[in-house]
Amino acid sequence: MIDKKSGVVKANTVILHTAALFLLPLQILFSVFLLLRGHDEPGGGFIAGLVASGAVVLYLFAHGVESTRRIMRFDPRDILGLGLLFGVISGLIAPFMGEPFFTAQWWTLYLGAETEIKLSTVLLFDIGVYFAVLGTILTVVVSLTEAEE
C-alpha cells in the first residue's frame, strides 16, 4: 500500500482501484440522499458532507491527487467558500422579509395534484453546511497529500 521511497499512498491493488471508481458516485448519491432527508430522518448537511468527503478521500487514495483534482473540477477552497456563502445568504433572506436575521422562510412548490416540494432557507443552509464540511476536509486532505509529494 505504501511506497516507502516516495512516501506516497499508491493504489497498487486492482480491487481498490476499481471499487473506488464505482463507489464514488454511489457514495455521493447517498450523501445527497442523506442531505435531503436530513430534516425529518437521521442525516443532514453535516453527516452528508462527511460521507461525500469520505467518498472523495477514498478515490484520492486509489487514484492520487492529480486525478482527484481533475474529477472535482473545483478547488476545495472554492467549495468551502461556496458553503459559507450559502450559509450567509440563507440568513440574509429573512431581513428582506422584515424578520430577524436567520428566521426560517418556507415556500411550497406544487408539482401536480399530490406532489409538493417544500423549499426553505433551512434547506439552503443545510446545503451550505454540506459544502463547507466537504470543502474543509478536502482542503486539509488534499494539502496534506500534496505536501507529501
Next chain:
Amino acid sequence: MLFAVFSGFVLAALTPWLIGLVKDRIGWLLALLPLGLTFYFVSHIPAVSNGEVILQSWDWMPGLDINLSFMLDGLSLMFALLISFIGTFILIYAGSYLRGHRYLGRFYVTMLCFMASMLGVVLSDNLISLFVFWELTSITSYLLIGFNHEDKDARKCALQGLLVTVGGGLALMAGLIMLGMAGGSFELSEILNSDNDLLTSSFTVGMILCILAGTFTKSAQFPFHFWLPNAMAAPTPVSAYLHSATMVKAGVYLMARLNPGLGEHPLWTALLCSAGAVTMVLGAYLAYSATGVKKVLAYSTIMALGTLTMLIGIGTDHAMIAFATFLLAHSLYKGALFMIAGILDHETGTKDLTVMGGLRSAMPITAVAATVAGLSLAGMPPLFGFVAKEALFEAVLGAPWQGAVLIVAAVASAILVIAVAGAIAVKPFWGALGNTPKKPHEAPIGMLLGPIVLAFTSLLFGVVLYAPDTLLVAAAVTSVKGAPVDFYLSLWHGVNWPLILSIGSVVAGVTLYLLWNANRRILIKVNGAVSRFGPEAGYFKMMDGFVGIANWHTRVLQNGVMGNYMIVLVMTTVILTGYTLLSQHGFYLALNLSDMNFYEGAIALLLTIAAIYVILTRSRLGAVATLGVLGFSVALIFILFSAPDLGITQVLVETLTVILLVLVLFKLPGFSHYSTRFEIWRDGTVAVFFGVLMTLLVHAAIDVRYFESISSYFVQASYPDAQGRNIVNVILVDFRALDTLGELFVLAIAALGVFSMLNLRAEVKKS
C-alpha cells in the same frame, strides 16, 4: 442627516468605478458631494441660529438602546460646515497634488470614509454610535498617514498615531459608558438637558478621567502631543484635512459637547486648563523651533488645540465666545496654510524653510494667499484671526482658575505664533531667492483654489463680522455653554487690556521672527537634549517593553513542544473544573450496574482493551488504528442509546480522523527517543487525573439538574415551528443556525490554517 453621513461611505464604495470614468478629474467630481453637504448644512443655519435643535433617530440595535440618532445644534452645525466646506477644497486639491498617483483611488476611498465618519462624530446623538464613528476616524487616519506604505517611516508614524488614539479610544469607551449610566440615557441630548446626578455620581471622577484620556490623545494634548507632528508623514491634503482642520478637533468637539454637563466639576476645570495651557505654550515653542514647513504647521496646530482645550476649561461666557471664534478662525487659516505648505513642497521640492526665499515672483498667487492666511494666524486686524485673539485675551483676563498663569501662557504663545507666522508666510516669499531642488513655478488651479477661498473667507469674516457672529458663533456658544449668551464680535473694542496685550505681543513677536535664523543653533541643541526625556521617548520605551514581554511570553508559553501544551491545557481544566466540582458538588461515585446488558459490558471491555493497547504499543500506525477502534466503540454506544445522528457522525468523523492521522504520520520521522521514566509517570498521572475528573463530571451531570432541560421544548416545537421531525438537524440548521454558521467559519479558518501552514513550509523549502 442619516443620508448626509452615509452618502460619504456610499460614494467611497463607488469611487473605484468613477475613477476609471473620469481619470484625472476625479477630485472635481467627488468634491460635489461635500459641496452639496455644505449647502445642506447651510440650509439649516436659520433654524439652528434661532435656537432650534434638530433631532433625528433611526433604530440600529433597539434592544441595546443603540440608535443611529443625530443631533444638529450650533456646535455640531459649525463642525459639520467646517468638515464639508474644507473637505470640498481638500478633495479638489488632492486631485492635483496626487495627480497620476498609483493609489489615487485608494486615497479617495479612505478620504471619503474619513469625511463620513467625521460627520458621524459631530452629528451623533447616541454615545455608542459616536464612539463607533470616533474609532472609524482613527482607523482611516491610520490608513492615510501610512498612505505611502512602502516607506518604513510612514508605517511607523501611522502605527504610533493609531496606538495613541486607539489606546485613548478604549478609555473613552469606558468613559462614555459611565456617562451613559450616570446620565441615565445614552442620548447626548437627554443627558445634557435633564436633571441628573452627573456631577455627584460615584462614577464622576473615573468618568472624567476616562473621557479626557480619549479626548487628550485624539486632540494631541500634552503629554500625548508627539504623534501629531509624526502624522505629517501623510500626504499634505491629509495633513491639511485630518491633522489640522478636522480629526484632531474631534477631541475638542467632545469636550465642548460635554461641557454643559461636566463643566462645573473642579477636576474638569483643572485638567483642561492646565493641559491646555501647557500644550499651547509647548506647541508654540516647538513650532518656532521647527524648520520643516509641515512640522511648523503641525506644532502650531498643537498650540491651537491646547488653546481650545484651555478655553473650554476656563468656561466663562467670554471663554466660550473665544472658543467658537478661535475654532472657526483656526480651521480656516490652518487649512489654507497647510495647502500652501503642500504647494511649496510640490513646486520647490523641499520641505525645509531655511532654504526657501524670494518665491513671490515665481508664485504670486500663492504668496498672496499665504500672506492673508499668515496674517490671520498672527492675529492681525482686520482678519478673523485678530477677532479670535482678542477674544482669547479677554477670556484669560477673566479666567477664574489660575488666571495670572493663563495670561502669561496666552501672551507667550501669542508672541511665538507671530514669529511662526512670519516664518511660514513671509520667509519663503521675500528676501533673496533660495536654493531649492526644483525650479519654482506657480501651482495649478486645483491646488490654488483651496488656499485662496479659505484665506479670503478669513478676511471676509473679519470685515463682515455680523456674518459669522449671528449665523454660526452665537449658536455654537449657546450649545457649549448650555444656555444662550448675549454678545457681539467687533474689530474695535476701544483701548483696553486685550488690545494692549495684542500690541505688545506683535512687537515681541516681530523681534523673535527677525532672530529666527540666529536662534536655530541654540534651539536644535536644547530640543535634542530635552527629547531624550520627553513623552515620545517614554512611548518608545513602552513599545520596546511590550515587544520584550511578548518575546519572553512566547518563549515560555509557545515553545512549540506539543506535549507541554497538552499538559498545560489538561491540568488547567482539571484544576479549575475539579475545584469547582469538589467544592460545589462533592465527591460522589456510586456505580449502579444492575440494569446493564451484556453487550454494553462487551463494548466497555472493548474500549478498555483498546485504550490499554494504545498505551503499550510501539507502532504509531497501530496506535492510530486502535484509537479508531475506541472511536467506533463510542459510536456503538451512541447507537445503542438511540442517538443515530450522533452515531453516524461519530463513525464518519472517526474514519476521517484515522485517514488524516495516517496522512500526517507518513510525514513524521521515526522516533528519535522514547519517553524517559519520569515523562511516562508524569504523563500517566495527568491522564489519570483527567480520566477521574471526567468520570466524576459525567456522574455529577446525571445527578444534578438545576433547571428544566430545554430539550423538551425542542421536542415539542420541532415539527410545528420548524417543520422538521429530526430534532438534531432542526436544532443545527434552524433553532441554532447562527451557532452553526459560526462553527462553519471556524472550520473554514482551520482548513485555511492547515493549507497555509503546509504551503508556507513548501515555499521555505524551495528558497
